Structures are given as C-alpha cells and as structure tokens.
Amino acid sequence: MLKTIGIISPGEMGHNIALVLKKHGLEVVTCLRGRSPRTLRLAKKGGVADLPSLRAVVEASDLILSVVVPSAALPVGRSLAKAIASVKKPVLVADANAISPMTSIAIDKVVTAAGGKYVDVCIIGSAQRLEKGATFYASGESAEKFMGLQDFGLTTKVLGNQIGQASAFKMVYAGLTKGLSSLSVELLLTARSLGLFDQIIERYRLSYPEIADFMSRMLPDLPWRATRRSQEMEELSATIKSLGLHPVMAPASGKALKRLGELTRSSGWQEPDEGQLNLKDTIEKLYKGLKESPDKSS
Numbered sequence: 001m002l003k004t005i006g007i008i009s010p011g012e013m014g015h016n017i018a019l020v021l022k023k024h025g026l027e028v029v030t031c032l033r034g035r036s037p038r039t040l041r042l043a044k045k046g047g048v049a050d051l052p053s054l055r056a057v058v059e060a061s062d063l064i065l066s067v068v069v070p071s072a073a074l075p076v077g078r079s080l081a082k083a084i085a086s087v088k089k090p091v092l093v094a095d096a097n098a099i100s101p102m103t104s105i106a107i108d109k110v111v112t113a114a115g116g117k118y119v120d121v122c123i124i125g126s127a128q129r130l131e132k133g134a135t136f137y138a139s140g141e142s143a144e145k146f147m148g149l150q151d152f153g154l155t156t157k158v159l160g161n162q163i164g165q166a167s168a169f170k171m172v173y174a175g176l177t178k179g180l181s182s183l184s185v186e187l188l189l190t191a192r193s194l195g196l197f198d199q200i201i202e203r204y205r206l207s208y209p210e211i212a213d214f215m216s217r218m219l220p221d222l223p224w225r226a227t228r229r230s231q232e233m234e235e236l237s238a239t240i241k242s243l244g245l246h247p248v249m250a251p252a253s254g255k256a257l258k259r260l261g262e263l264t265r266s267s268g269w270q271e272p273d274e275g276q277l278n279l280k281d282t283i284e285k286l287y288k289g290l291k292e293s294p295d296k297s298s
C-alpha cells in the first residue's frame with residue numbers, strides 16, 4: 001500500500017512527478033539539505049515536504065524514487081543505502097535515472113546489501129507531460145510493487161524481471177534522441193555560418209518532415225539540459241563497450257553535448273529562456289555564443 005513517496009531530488013522531473021502524485025492523493029517527501037536554490041524553488045512548487053535527513057525520508061517513505069543526474073545516481077544510491085541500514089527498513093528504492101545497466105546493478109547491490117529492495121526504472125517522456133504519454137518502465141523482481149504508482153496518475157510498464165533491463169532500454173532510446181539532437185545542432189550551426197539556415201530548414205521539411213519537426217520541438221529546450229544529456233551519452237558509451245562493441249557515435253554526441261552545456265553556462269543562458277525561443281532564435285543564440293567563445297578543442 002503506497003501512501004508516502006520519497007523523491008531524491010525535486011528537480012525538473014522530480015517536482016513534476018510530485019505534482020502528479022500529490023494530485024492523486026499521495027504524500028511526497030524529500031531532504032533538501034545541500035540542494036541549490038533552484039531545487040528548493042521547485043520543491044516548493046511541487047508541494048514536496050522537506051525532511052531533515054535521508055534517514056527521515058527512509059522512515060517516512062513506502063517507495064523512494066531517485067531522479068537526479070546520471071553522475072549522481074550511484075552516490076545517491078550509496079547515501080540511501082546508509083540511511084536504510086541505520087533505519088533497518090526494507091524500503092523499495094527505484095532508480096529512474098538515465099544510467100547504464102552496470103550503474104543500476106551497482107546501485108542494486110548497495111541498496112539490497114543494506115537491507116533495502118531495489119527496482120530498475122527508466123522514464124520515457126517529458127517531465128511537463130507526465131500524464132500525457134510518459135511511461136515509467138520497470139524491471140527486476142520488485143517491479144510489480146512499483147506498478148502501484150499507476151493508481152496515482154503515472155503510466156507504468158514492466159519490462160522484465162532483471163535489474164538492468166529498464167536502464168538498458170532507456171540507453172538505447174536516449175541515444176536516438178540525444179544523438180539526433182547533437183547532430184542537428186552541428187548541422188544547423190554550419191548552415192547558419194554559411195547563411196543557409198532558412199534554405200536548409202525548408203529542404204529538410206520537404207525531404208524529412210518528421211526530422212524537421214523533431215528539430216523545432218527538441219532543440220530550443222536542449223541547451224539548458226545539455227550537460228545532463230552529455231552524461232547520459234557517457235553512460236550509453238559504457239553500455240556499448242560492456243557488450244564488446246565499439247562506440248563511436250555515442251561518445252561523439254556526448255562530447256558535443258558537453259561543449260554545448262559549457263557554452264550555455266558561460267553565456268549565462270537562463271532556464272526561463274527555454275520555451276521562449278524558436279528553433280531559429282536558438283541556433284542564432286548558440287552561433288553568437290560560439291563566436292564569443294570559440295571551441296578550441298579538437
């Protein structure tokens with residue numbers, strides 16, 4: 001029986017999950033110690049109760065969702081494991097980050113060794129449209145318990161009974177959207193530099209209308225999220241390597257997104273800019289940023 005959900009942390013995805021769960025009658029808690037002013041603001045917006053420690057979150061929660069950034073997923077798993085061991089409560093932890101199956105298996109190990117239960121989860125869909133098309137895929141023996149969230153506004157689906165399946169699924173999915181995004185930015189910046197932006201968009205619309213729509217929809221929101229997405233591509237590269245394959249596109253996309261994230265930060269690109277720029281303005285802003293801060297890496 002689910003009553004209280006812990007969310008680590010209420011960033012863009014976390015606070016939107018909180019809004020849906022609260023709307024459907026669940027309590028949502030977190031611990032904001034050490035978090036940025038942005039997360040504090042989003043926690044308030046999502047109506048998430050701030051508890052003094054992770055220990056208190058474990059005590060209060062029936063299920064804890066980790067929605068951080070890929071690089072923080074394992075450290076957060078370790079901190080939760082410590083809290084679980086001290087409370088001695090077999091709470092269910094769901095890592096819903098875009099991480100490799102190996103990272104998910106590592107989190108499973110620390111959480112279950114501490115006495116907790118673990119489910120591998122990935123989210124496909126936008127944080128702003130959770131109730132309109134986003135799906136939470138789960139795998140592992142505790143996946144059925146996670147399915148309980150479908151009674152509280154989220155769409156859930158079991159992928160299999162092994163830890164790592166949901167994360168691997170997300171890796172392959174994310175590789176397409178992030179790979180296509182980074183290639184599109186590179187091509188459109190080239191077209192802008194050549195004075196051919198409008199012409200190439202028109203040609204893309206004729207030849208590949210779905211890809212042209214994808215560019216218009218996805219690229220204006222990309223800059224602010226580029227750093228997190230570059231971490232997803234690092235996790236994808238590790239996933240591909242673990243299978244004995246040789247990743248080429250994933251690391252290249254990761255590098256391009258990392259550079260875009262640095263450019264976004266150095267040009268003071270603020271989150272509220274998103275949704276206010278169209279594709280052309282976004283590419284123009286990136287073009288000007290690159291002119292002021294040229295890429296010296298090879």
Ligand SMILES: NC(=O)c1ccc[n+]([C@@H]2O[C@H](COP(=O)([O-])OP(=O)(O)OC[C@H]3O[C@@H](n4cnc5c(N)ncnc54)[C@H](OP(=O)(O)O)[C@@H]3O)[C@@H](O)[C@H]2O)c1
Binds near residue numbers: 070072075097123
């Ligand atoms: N946004 C989406 O539409 C979307 C869609 C599908 C999947 N996801 C997945 O959801 C996860 C979160 O994405 P997001 O868009 O919500 O990112 P975000 O807005 O950057 O939020 C990340 C949150 O994690 C917190 N955090 C970072 N390091 C932490 C740590 N060591 N301990 C505790 N909290 C930490 C951040 O706090 P600070 O502000 O203090 O750094 C922030 O609140 C990602 O793994 C992503 O792949 C997101």
